[in-house]
Amino acid sequence: EAQVTQNPRYLITVTGKKLTVTCSQNMNHEYMSWYRQDPGLGLRQIYYSMNVEVTDKGDVPEGYKVSRKEKRNFPLILESPSPNQTSLYFCASSSRGLEQYFGPGTRLTVT
């Protein structure tokens, strides 16, 4: 089954404790993205990647890091999480920027 998986699905953590949210797709897609979704602000792109070792900043990259060492994986790293990073995070993949397939989401709470 074609899918994008994210882990963990839910995470509660404390300010400053480094965390990684994993994202994996099995569709051999070149393009992958990370988004955060907040009430009243909608989906905002954090980082995107158009191929292995090629990443670029989206609309709201501050406080986040990504890496793309393998085509199927695109982890999101929060080196020092802060409460304003409490949000619902989605990973997405697509073939050449057309239909994006979204993962199930990761709900992150930073206290």
Place this chain on the structure above:
Amino acid sequence: QKEVEQNSGPLSVPEGAIASLNCTYSDRGSQSFFWYRQYSGKSPELIMFIYSNGDKEDGRFTAQLNKASQYVSLLIRDSQPSDSATYLCAVNRGGNQFYFGTGTSLTVIP
């Protein structure tokens, strides 16, 4: 100015009616336009995309694009209660850079 603007709604229509959802975008360089549906607590799923001026139909859904007016719309014919969801408009400037609107909440009343 926001990249993509949508009326947040809520929009309510009776079952069987036509629901009309609208979206405007600010960058004339935007190349392709997408409509996603998101049920509460779920991830967005693509309904359709359009990149040429005019209409594109897919079943009960029609997307309309007017690049001169920087306007995209989605029509849902014969609306069903299962269409009740939030509809997200997105634009692509090229490559993998996307901008989403904040979504319009649609309720179809049986």
